[in-house]
Amino acid sequence: MPSALEDELFPSTPGKFKIERSHGMNRQFHRCFASTSTMFLWALFLIALTASYLSFQSFVDSGSRYFSASWGGIQWEKQVRNSAQIHRSGGMSVLVTGAAGFVGTHVSLALKKRGDGVVGIDNFNSYYDPSLKKARRSLLKSHGVFIVEGDINDNRLLDKLFDTVAFTHVMHLAAQAGVRYAMENPHSYVHSNIAGLVTLLEVCKTANPQPSIVWASSSSVYGLNDNVPFSESDRTDQPASLYAATKKAGEEITHTYNHIYGLSVTGLRFFTVYGPWGRPDMAYFSFTRNILQGKPITIYRGKNRVDLARDFTYIDDIVKGCLGSLDTSGKSTGSGGKKRGPAPYRIFNLGNTSPVTVPTLVSILERHLKMKAKKNFVDMPGNGDVPFTHANISLARREFGYKPTTDLQTGLKKFVRWYLSYYGYNHGKPVN
Numbered sequence: 001m002p003s004a005l006e007d008e009l010f011p012s013t014p015g016k017f018k019i020e021r022s023h024g025m026n027r028q029f030h031r032c033f034a035s036t037s038t039m040f041l042w043a044l045f046l047i048a049l050t051a052s053y054l055s056f057q058s059f060v061d062s063g064s065r066y067f068s069a070s071w072g073g074i075q076w077e078k079q080v081r082n083s084a085q086i087h088r089s090g091g092m093s094v095l096v097t098g099a100a101g102f103v104g105t106h107v108s109l110a111l112k113k114r115g116d117g118v119v120g121i122d123n124f125n126s127y128y129d130p131s132l133k134k135a136r137r138s139l140l141k142s143h144g145v146f147i148v149e150g151d152i153n154d155n156r157l158l159d160k161l162f163d164t165v166a167f168t169h170v171m172h173l174a175a176q177a178g179v180r181y182a183m184e185n186p187h188s189y190v191h192s193n194i195a196g197l198v199t200l201l202e203v204c205k206t207a208n209p210q211p212s213i214v215w216a217s218s219s220s221v222y223g224l225n226d227n228v229p230f231s232e233s234d235r236t237d238q239p240a241s242l243y244a245a246t247k248k249a250g251e252e253i254t255h256t257y258n259h260i261y262g263l264s265v266t267g268l269r270f271f272t273v274y275g276p277w278g279r280p281d282m283a284y285f286s287f288t289r290n291i292l293q294g295k296p297i298t299i300y301r302g303k304n305r306v307d308l309a310r311d312f313t314y315i316d317d318i319v320k321g322c323l324g325s326l327d328t329s330g331k332s333t334g335s336g337g338k339k340r341g342p343a344p345y346r347i348f349n350l351g352n353t354s355p356v357t358v359p360t361l362v363s364i365l366e367r368h369l370k371m372k373a374k375k376n377f378v379d380m381p382g383n384g385d386v387p388f389t390h391a392n393i394s395l396a397r398r399e400f401g402y403k404p405t406t407d408l409q410t411g412l413k414k415f416v417r418w419y420l421s422y423y424g425y426n427h428g429k430p431v432n
């Protein structure tokens with residue numbers, strides 16, 4: 001039996017076996033052997049502990065995934081199928097991504113109203129106030145459109161949706177929007193506009209039947225192009241923001257899937273879309289809020305104090321363009337993940353064809369709100385903005401009769417009416 005002194009000198013805790021005094025070889029050999037076997041036992045113990053920890057973790061992971069999943073189950077499938085039901089002859093069943101977004105809500109509603117089946121998907125992220133997205137969801141729900149809460153990067157969810165419904169079309173509007181925010185959070189653009197897009201295309205390519213895809217590109221792809229008005233054939237290889245670069249990448253990525261897998265693809269270059277239920281991060285929206293609250297607004301100016309201008313496009317015109325694109329999209333040709341023949345690949349500008357300067361936008365808002373703005377003019381910071389946009393829309397006009405009919409004056413009047421009915425005059429002001 002080892003003595004207490006021995007215990008003190010040769011503690012049994014592995015890793016602490018340091019003391020080697022004047023003991024004989026025999027004893028050292030004995031200790032060494034003893035420590036090796038102890039260490040071996042400890043190693044075994046640690047391996048067993050790690051293994052059981054890992055399997056526990058994976059159990060917890062899959063368990064929490066199962067329990068926290070907001071989709072799946074008989075009731076859920078029933079809601080998806082009901083929402084996707086077509087109520088007109090020759091109608092389509094459309095999966096709308098970003099359905100709780102600005103354009104997504106309007107397009108979903110228009111499709112549903114004319115008798116098409118619509119299922120939405122949206123991740124309800126907090127890029128801007130999610131309560132506005134939830135209000136849009138309620139609006140859609142009241143018209144029989146169900147929005148699944150989930151991310152387009154979740155291929156299991158997308159597979160499940162395609163297992164549940166044979167979607168004829170995908171209207172892909174989910175994206176990280178905003179030109180200037182790309183400097184703050186670049187990875188969110190890669191996550192949604194690139195990784196999410198690829199995940200969606202991977203699912204579409206293997207779906208049977210393959211859906212036709214219409215998706216939101218952006219006027220920002222024209223970047224530093226200064227041919228006016230912007231035509232689809234103009235160069236788009238000089239993006240001025242990461243947002244624009246990810247949208248341009250989307251055009252190339254969708255081309256690849258069209259080329260290899262026979263997916264029918266239509267990319268729509270939207271020009272600064274505005275209107276009721278719009279995006280609070282956009283200038284017309286935040287200007288309205290600030291004017292009503294008596295707060296100053298910042299108006300960017302270009303080189304040599306030239307006013308910036310945008311081809312502001314009213315949401316109802318954009319919706320017509322989206323529906324026209326879906327109706328003329330042509331079929332995908334692949335099946336079983338294999339291309340069976342060439343499929344359409346199209347790109348269209350959806351703009352208004354009459355650019356308006358930002359100060360003019362502000363003066364229209366002042367008139368509708370019957371309030372003066374406190375204006376700060378600032379030189380355009382180098383944050384991704386371009387000086388002007390102007391769409392040539394002849395291609396969309398030729399293909400599906402696209403013809404915008406709402407000028408900025410009329411469109412902003414409708415926006416202000418909606419804004420005041422939704423938020424009231426006191427939006428953001430403390431109630432006394």
Ligand SMILES: O=C(O)[C@H]1O[C@H](OP(=O)(O)OP(=O)(O)OC[C@H]2O[C@@H](n3ccc(=O)[nH]c3=O)[C@H](O)[C@@H]2O)[C@H](O)[C@@H](O)[C@H]1O
Binds near residue numbers: 358
């Ligand atoms: O067509 C597009 O593809 C894009 O349109 C939209 O981008 P933009 O055209 O930049 O719209 P928006 O932010 O409303 O700024 C409008 C003008 O106000 C100026 N602006 C802006 C903010 C401000 O505080 N001051 C200001 O002068 C600003 O310099 C600009 O001149 C979408 O947001 C984008 O997601 C994308 O879809």
